[in-house]
Amino acid sequence: MAFGLLATADADLMEIIGLSLRVSLTALLISCLIGLPLGALVATCRFRGRSALLVLMNALMGLPPVVVGLIVYLYLSRSGPLGWMQLLYTPTAMIIAQTILITPIIAALSRQILEDMHEEYSEQFRSMNVPWRAEIAALLWDGRFSLMTVALAGFGRSIAEVGAVIIVGGNIDHLTRVMTTAIALETSKGDLPLALALGLVLLVIALAVNALAFVMRQAASKFAYG
Amino acid sequence: MRLNVACMFAGLIFSGLTLTVQAQEKSIFIQSTTSTANSGLYDHLLPKFEAASGIKAHVVAVGTGQAIRNARNCDGDVLLVHAKAAEEAFVASGYGVKRFDLMYNDFVIVGPQADPAKISGVAEVGTALKQIADSGAPFASRGDDSGTHKKELALWKAAGIDPEPASGSWYRATGSGMGATLNVAVGMGAYALTDRATWLNFKNKSDFKILTEGDAALFNQYGVMLVNPAKCPDVKAEHGQAFIDWLLSPAGQSHIAGHTVGGQQLFFPNAK
Numbered sequence: 452m453a454f455g456l457l458a459t460a461d462a463d464l465m466e467i468i469g470l471s472l473r474v475s476l477t478a479l480l481i482s483c484l485i486g487l488p489l490g491a492l493v494a495t496c497r498f499r500g501r502s503a504l505l506v507l508m509n510a511l512m513g514l515p516p517v518v519v520g521l522i523v524y525l526y527l528s529r530s531g532p533l534g535w536m537q538l539l540y541t542p543t544a545m546i547i548a549q550t551i552l553i554t555p556i557i558a559a560l561s562r563q564i565l566e567d568m569h570e571e572y573s574e575q576f577r578s579m580n581v582p583w584r585a586e587i588a589a590l591l592w593d594g595r596f597s598l599m600t601v602a603l604a605g606f607g608r609s610i611a612e613v614g615a616v617i618i619v620g621g622n623i624d625h626l627t628r629v630m631t632t633a634i635a636l637e638t639s640k641g642d643l644p645l646a647l648a649l650g651l652v653l654l655v656i657a658l659a660v661n662a663l664a665f666v667m668r669q670a671a672s673k674f675a676y677g
Numbered sequence: 678m679r680l681n682v683a684c685m686f687a688g689l690i691f692s693g694l695t696l697t698v699q700a701q702e703k704s705i706f707i708q709s710t711t712s713t714a715n716s717g718l719y720d721h722l723l724p725k726f727e728a729a730s731g732i733k734a735h736v737v738a739v740g741t742g743q744a745i746r747n748a749r750n751c752d753g754d755v756l757l758v759h760a761k762a763a764e765e766a767f768v769a770s771g772y773g774v775k776r777f778d779l780m781y782n783d784f785v786i787v788g789p790q791a792d793p794a795k796i797s798g799v800a801e802v803g804t805a806l807k808q809i810a811d812s813g814a815p816f817a818s819r820g821d822d823s824g825t826h827k828k829e830l831a832l833w834k835a836a837g838i839d840p841e842p843a844s845g846s847w848y849r850a851t852g853s854g855m856g857a858t859l860n861v862a863v864g865m866g867a868y869a870l871t872d873r874a875t876w877l878n879f880k881n882k883s884d885f886k887i888l889t890e891g892d893a894a895l896f897n898q899y900g901v902m903l904v905n906p907a908k909c910p911d912v913k914a915e916h917g918q919a920f921i922d923w924l925l926s927p928a929g930q931s932h933i934a935g936h937t938v939g940g941q942q943l944f945f946p947n948a949k
Contacts, residue, residue, distance in 0.1 A: 529911050534911070624719075
């Protein structure tokens with residue numbers, strides 16, 4: 452049935468799939484832009500309170516989506532401090548919520564990977580007197596394949612969550628309805644077969660994104676290592 | 678130095694985000710109860726309204742209690758719900774401009790075919806609830822401060838029963854929407870109070886059917902009102918009022934009457 456739905460390429464379904472991908476991939480991109488440098492910084496430098504920061508970063512990986520949604524709602528609500536931006540019930544609001552949700556995942560997981568690599572590389576860096584910015588760039592570049600898995604973990608979290616986007620997006624037809632909120636809606640209408648079919652479509656999307664990442668990685672490593 | 682770099686990143690991201698703030702089109706947000714959305718009423722009405730007015734209406738469908746709270750936070754231009762007392766309180770506190778009766782339908786009690794409390798055909802809803810409580814058969818309540826939940830609590834009160842002490846035993850508050858509560862009720866063979874529109878559209882009925890209906894106490898009135906621009910300056914008063922005027926006009930009212938599911942009319946217009 453899921454494949455039947457996909458095959459008929461229902462315009463509404465395509466719109467919902469498109470928005471899901473747009474929101475989650477944009478949130479992922481922003482999260483990587485923040486999370487990867489942050490992870491690298493924490494991985495390479497030593498400072499007072501670092502352990503506490505590590506625990507905090509790791510704990511924030513478990514941020515409940517519904518809490519993130521609620522906090523973002525309170526900020527973006529017309530009566531909230533950022534209400535003047537008129538972002539509530541827009542895809543941008545959903546991107547903000549998902550970015551907050553997955554940035555800790557990207558930062559914490561990349562921190563672990565880069566720290567392990569840094570231990571390996573640190574003597575070499577020191578002997579060659581590499582400046583710290585080049586150090587971080589080298590770590591990020593050499594760790595790119597492992598970091599891709601980190602990004603996929605973040606993507607998995609964002610494409611699958613419903614708690615945050617349903618609060619800040621409002622599940623508005625043709626505006627903020629994504630796969631997960633559509634599944635919640637059909638479940639609430641008691642249309643369980645359709646909800647399940649949409650769930651299978653979501654799984655197929657996740658599979659496709661992961662397969663694409665795998666192929667890219669294969670091609671890239673072939674190019675890099677021959 | 679390192680901190681500066683991090684700050685630069687944050688600044689970049691923030692400016693990127695603010696750039697995506699889009700130009701506002703001619704549109705309004707409706708904070709609505711779920712039954713009107715789930716029954717397809719808006720799919721039926723909104724294209725006609727948009728054709729007539731050029732205004733696009735976006736529907737946020739949540740329980741009545743949450744819809745009113747969202748409207749109090751100014752996160753909507755029009756409020757369309759079904760809990761008259763709460764709506765009047767909303768207007769009295771200055772958040773709504775004026776409340777209008779829009780349409781009605783009725784609540785029904787649904788339950789399993791086996792009907793352990795033998796309420797099938799009982800005309801008085803108070804008697805039916807008493808029989809459910811006495812039999813200890815499970816009853817699934819919304820428990821979410823929605824219009825239907827408020828109605829259910831009023832019905833228990835009128836029947837002289839306090840179900841709260843039984844919460845967790847036969848009285849089960851799901852704290853969820855109507856559809857989710859019906860799914861729970863079907864799953865555990867529990868009775869439930871639901872508006873007729875949601876029930877007729879509900880597809881996971883299993884062997885459940887309407888057991889008690891027709892009592893005047895089960896009347897379900899829907900109201901509509903503009904969020905007050907005096908409290909919420911961002912409210913699109915002109916467009917929101919245009920939507921309300923259209924709903925209350927003969928054209929809007931006849932379109933409401935024209936919405937059917939399986940040949941059955943779901944909402945009966947009664948604007949004055």
